[in-house]
Amino acid sequence: MTTTADAEAAENGLTPLADYLSSVLRRLRALPPLDLDLTQAYGNVLAEDVVAPHSFPAFDQAAVDGYAARWEDIAGGGRGVGYVPAQSSRPGGRTVRLNVVGDLGAASWRPVRLTPGSCFSVAAGAPLPIGADVVVPVEWTDQGMAAVEIFRVPKRGYGVRRTGEEVAAGELLARSGTYVSPALVAVLAATGIGHVVVRPSPRVVIVATGDELVDVGRGSQPGQVVDANSHALTAAAAEVGALAYRVGICDDDPEGLRGLLEDQTLRADLIITTGGTGTGPGDMVRRILSRREGSRAGPVTFTDVALYPGTALGFGTVGAEEVPVVCLPGDPGAAMIGFEVLARPAINLLAGAEPVFRPSVRAHLLETVSSPAGLREFRPAHVAERRGGGYTVQPLNGGPFTLSGLAEANGLLVLGERVTAAAAGSTVDVLLLDRRR
Template sequence: MSSAATRPAGPDRLWSVDEHLEDILTTVRPLEPIELQLLDAQGCVLVDDVTVPLSLPPFDNSSMDGYAVRVADVAGASEEFPAVLEVVGDVAAGAAELTPVGPGQAARIMTGAPLPPGAEAVVPVEWTDGGLGEGPVAGMRARSLAPEGAEGHVRVHRPAEARAHVRARGSDVKAGDLALEAGTLLGPPQIGLLAAIGRGTVRVRPRPRVVVVSTGSELVQPGEGLGSGQIYDSNSFALTAAARDAGAIAYRVGAVVDDAETLRSTIEDQLVRADLLVTTGGVSVGAYDVVKEALAHVGDEDEPGGGIDFRKLAMQPGKPQGFGSIGPDHTPLLALPGNPVSSYVSFELFVRPVIRTLMGLDDVHRPRTTATLRAGKALGSPKGRRQFLRGAYADGEVTAVGGAGSHLVAALAQADALIVVPEDVEAVEPGAEVEVVLLG
C-alpha cells in the first residue's frame, strides 16, 4: 500500500468526499488468496471459476416413494380396473445392485434411489394399494405392501407418463457447466453446491481482519457505573458490528485513554492481527486529539513509505478524517471522528468500501437510489458541504429522522438510509427528489 502522506495536501485544503474515497481505494488492494475448507470459506469471495466435474444428479432417480414401472403396464389403470404388477424387488437410496423391471413387473423405490433398468416412470405409493393400513410412507418401508390374497403384487390405480416422478441425470447441472463464477460471495447455498459437486476445499480471498480502537478518557465500558463527565463507549461497538456486517472478522479494543504513547503502543500491539485498523475519536483540532498526536509522524523515519494524513472534508457530519498506513506491512488505517453519527457515517462511506475491496468484491458500495422527501420541514444544509442526514426509506419515499446533530445516536438507530444533500444545495423542500444511500 502506498502512502497517502506522500501526496501534496496543505493543512488548509478541503477535500471532497469523492477525492478522499478515491485516494483511499486507489491504495488498497484485495488480500492474497488462500485455500480453505468449505465451512471456513463461508463469507469469503471465490477467486477462480468453479466448473462442475460431474452431473447433478449423477443418475436418474426417484422423486417419490413409490414403484418403478413401465409406462405400458399402467396405461389405462383406474380405481375400478387397476393394473396388477409383480413386485420384483426393493430399490433404496444408495443401492448399487438394481433388479431390472420387465413387462408386468414393478420395483418398490424410495425417494432418491436410482431408477432400475427397464423402468420408465415412478408411480407414487398413494396411487397404489401398497400402503393400506400403515400410511403411505410406512407401508412403503415395510417389506410386504400387498393386500391379503395378492402377496408379491401391487395394484396401481392411475396411469403414469414416461419419466413421471423421475429426476433426470444432469437436470440440476451437467458436467462441464460453470457452477460458480470468480468473485462470488460464498453463502450457505454456494457452500452447499460446492459440497454437492465434491469440492472439499476452495480458493478464496479471506475475510479481512479489522481492529477497532476507540479513544477517550471519558469512555466507560457498558455495564460499568458512570462517573462525573463520563459516557459509555458506543462507537467501538457500533463500528465493530458494522465491520462484521460488511463481511469482516472484527475485533474490538476497549477504549484507550487520551495518552499518545498508550495509543501508539496499543495500535502497534494490534498490528499482528489486523488487515485494517480503524480508530474513532481524537482527529480534530482539540488539545487532547491523541490520534493525531500519536500517528501524525508515523513513517517519517522508522517506517518509510508509511504515514497517516489527517485532513478536512467538505462533508457534514465527519469533517475531520485520517487515512494512511502503519507498521512494517503498511497496514491501512482509517481514523474516524469521535461523535457517534460522524463515526458511523464515515464508516459507511469510507471503511465499508475498504473492507469490501480487501475481500475482492467488485461492487464495494452501498446501493443508492432516488426518493421523494416526505412532507415535513425543509432540510437545511451548509453551503459547500455534502450533508448526510439520517432517513427512513420505504416505497420510494424517505423521511428525515432526528436532527442534524452528530451526537444523536438514538435517531441513528431508527434510520435505514442516508439522505444526501449536495454541496451546492442549501435547502431541500418536501416533495423534492433526493439521493438516498440504503443502509439495510
C-alpha cells in the same frame, strides 16, 4: 431542489467525498487468497472461478417415494394425461395394476432393469431401474407390496431426476468474487468439491481513543463519556463479514497509542480508530499519526472531507507491515456514518467482495428537508416499497447525529454537496442498510 455552486466544497477547503474515497480505495488491495476446506469457506469470497468436477445429480434417481415404472405401462397406450384419475383416462374406468418386483433405497447400488408390466418400490434418492421413466407417488396408489394398483397417471418423467439435470460436469458453478453462502456450500459439496480458493475474511481491530472515555456499564457524567464507538464499530465490522476485534479504550498518551497500534499490526489487516481526528488541543490521534519524521510525512493523512456528519477523516498505514488504518471521528453518530462511507468499502475491498458499496435506490421523499451547503449529508431514514413499484423515504427525527435514529433506520438518505433543500415529493438517493428483522 435548491443547489449551491459546483465549486462550493473546494471554496470551503473541503475534499469532495467521491474524490476522497477514490484516492483511498486505490491504495488498497484484496488480501492474498487461501485454499480452505469447504467447511471453513462460508462467509468468504471466492478468489477464482469454480467449475463442477462431477454432475449433480450424479445418477438417474427417484425424486419422491413411490413406484418406478414405465410410463407406457400405466398410461393406457399413451392416452393418459397428467394429474387425472386413471379411470377417466382408460377405457371402462379401470385402474392400473403392476407387479412389484423389488425395493430400492438410497443406498442401493446394483443396476436393475424393468420388464413390461412391472415396477420397483423406490425411496426418494434411490437410483432408477433401467427403463423407468416415471415415479408414481405412493399416495396415488394402494401402496401394495407384491402388486400395486395405480389410481392416477402422472406425466412422463414425473418424480424422476436425471443425471446432470441440475448441474453438468464442467459447468461454471460460481465466478471469482462470489460470496460463499450456505446454499453455495451445498452445491459445491454436492458436485464433489472439498476445497475452494477464497479471499480470507479481513481481521479488523477497533480502538477508541480519548482520556474522557469510560467503558460500558455506567452512565456518562461531566468529564466522562461512555465508549459506544468501539462496541458499535466492532458489530458493524462483523456485519460486513470481517473478523472483528475490539481492543477497547486507549488514553491520549502518545507513546501508549504508538505502542498499541504497533502491537495490533501483528494480527490486523485493517485498524479502525475513533476520536482525535480534529485539530483541537485534545486530538492526539491526528497529532501523533500525521507527525513528520525528518523529511518524511507521517504515516496517516488527515483530510477535511465534504461529509456531514464528521468531516475529518484519516487514512494511511502503520507499522513495518504497513497495515491500513482508518481514523474516524469521536462523535458516535459521525463515527457510524464514517464507517459506512469509508471503513465498510475498505473491508469489502480487502475481502475481494463486489460491489464494495451498499446498494442504493431512488426514492420519493415524504418530507421536506434542508442540508448544509457544500457537504454530502447521510441522514438516517426509513425506506419502504410503494405499492405498484418504487420506494418512499421518510427522514427520521433528530438528523444524522442521533444514535436512536441510526438504530431505527433501514436506509441512509443521501443529499449531495450542492443540495441545500429537498422538497417533499422530490426523488432522492437512499443507501439500503442491512436489517435482519
